[in-house]
Amino acid sequence: MTCRLCGLDHRSVRLAPGETARCTRCDGLLAKGRHGGDFPLVICVTGLVLALPACFLPFISAGKLGAERISTLFTGVGALWDNGMRALAVLVLLCGALLPILLLCTLAVLQAPARVGRWIASPELLARAARSLELGAIPEVQVLAVLVALMKLGTQVNVTIGPAFWCYCAMSFCLLLAQRGFDQGAFSERPPERGALKES
Amino acid sequence: MKRASMGLSLKGTSAATALAVAAALMLVPANLLPVLTTDQAGKNRDDTILSGAIELWKHGLGAISVIVITASIIIPILKLAGLGWIIVSVRRGPPKNARRLTRVYAALDFIGRWSMLDVFLAAFLTGLVQFGELTMVEARSGIVAFAAAVILTVLATQAFDPRTLWAAGPAPLPAPSP
Numbered sequence: 001m002t003c004r005l006c007g008l009d010h011r012s013v014r015l016a017p018g019e020t021a022r023c024t025r026c027d028g029l030l031a032k033g034r035h036g037g038d039f040p041l042v043i044c045v046t047g048l049v050l051a052l053p054a055c056f057l058p059f060i061s062a063g064k065l066g067a068e069r070i071s072t073l074f075t076g077v078g079a080l081w082d083n084g085m086r087a088l089a090v091l092v093l094l095c096g097a098l099l100p101i102l103l104l105c106t107l108a109v110l111q112a113p114a115r116v117g118r119w120i121a122s123p124e125l126l127a128r129a130a131r132s133l134e135l136g137a138i139p140e141v142q143v144l145a146v147l148v149a150l151m152k153l154g155t156q157v158n159v160t161i162g163p164a165f166w167c168y169c170a171m172s173f174c175l176l177l178a179q180r181g182f183d184q185g186a187f188s189e190r191p192p193e194r195g196a197l198k199e200s
Numbered sequence: 201m202k203r204a205s206m207g208l209s210l211k212g213t214s215a216a217t218a219l220a221v222a223a224a225l226m227l228v229p230a231n232l233l234p235v236l237t238t239d240q241a242g243k244n245r246d247d248t249i250l251s252g253a254i255e256l257w258k259h260g261l262g263a264i265s266v267i268v269i270t271a272s273i274i275i276p277i278l279k280l281a282g283l284g285w286i287i288v289s290v291r292r293g294p295p296k297n298a299r300r301l302t303r304v305y306a307a308l309d310f311i312g313r314w315s316m317l318d319v320f321l322a323a324f325l326t327g328l329v330q331f332g333e334l335t336m337v338e339a340r341s342g343i344v345a346f347a348a349a350v351i352l353t354v355l356a357t358q359a360f361d362p363r364t365l366w367a368a369g370p371a372p373l374p375a376p377s378p
Contacts, residue, residue, distance in 0.1 A: 004362075005302050005305070005306060005362045005363070006298075006302060006362065006363055006365070006366040007363035007366060008366070025299075025366065026298070026299055026302040026303075026366070027299060027302075027303070028302060028306060060324075060328060062328050062329065064331045064334050064335060065331075065334060067331045067332070067334060069328060069329075069330055069331065071324075071327050071328045075327035075328065076320075076323035076324045076325075076326055076327030076328070077323065077327070078327065079323070079326040079327040079330070079339075080323055080326060080327075080339060083326065083338065083339055085339060085343075085344055087344070088319070088323070088339070088343065088344055088347055089323075091319070091347055091351070092319060092320065092323045095316060095320075096320060096323075135313075135354065135358065138313045138316055141313055141314055141316045141317055141320060142320045142324075144267070144314075144317055145316075145317050145318075145319075145320030145321040145324060146320070146324055148264050148267060148268065148317065148321055149321050149324045149325050149328070151261055151264045152256060152261070152264065152321075152325075153325075153328075153329070154259070154261075156240075156335065157329065157331075157335065
């Protein structure tokens, strides 16, 4: 097991649930002991199930002087796209919806085969993909943004929170739990070193 | 050998430096240009990130204002300052405080995502508040610059390899006493 922060190699050890392994050189977190065998997989599948209503049911509805507007998770993306801010629309779509769902899928694929007694060909590659997806999958930031927006709108419009928002919040929570429960060390391989360390 | 290793470390930090400088430059239009326009009953109002946060404060939403200022102004600046400190330390030679710098790097890696708050906020408001002549909210060019700054900051953090901080190979931590 290699520390991703300082590159020091460590011997793998089995961790009890709740235990953490830290690098002996930089004190960075190497791995965490997982709770319960099926819990991370269950939480991934739950998150994926919740993603469906989060994407397609009404997210928030707003009304003003008889006019009503119902938004879904993708309404803001569409508005930005129509506004000519297409790159921004794609960014919001990726960070708020596609990458979180893809990350949940990746984590589920990594953990499902072991539960059914089968192994995937290159789990290290998928684990590294999951680590990359973590950078862009930020549904919790979108949840905070929506809460800030609701406070900001305040008394200007009548706002009703739709079922999709609650599903989205629950999906975000599942993703956080799945990430915490995912044992990166179990699938990690030594990454190719960059810069000075590659050559030295 | 050590000298050659340091030379390669400098080469490795160049991309991070370039991206961090680009992010710093992009923060200027991001903070000066309006990010949202609100059209309420024919009255137009342009808001920058800061003026929007101040407006929230004036309406008694102090806590929300603090969240917006922290996520959209303080975090990007802190992140660039932290990254700058780390890069300068590496360029000066093998850093003596590598452990502390590694912790700073890990913290920067974690907090960066929260800067996207304003981008999501603009997208959400633009999608929801569309009531024709009554009230309209529209995203403006400032938010594109801000999103670019956030992305560049994230890329700068990822481009920097924290292992270069340990190129000199300081000794491991002492084993914990039983």
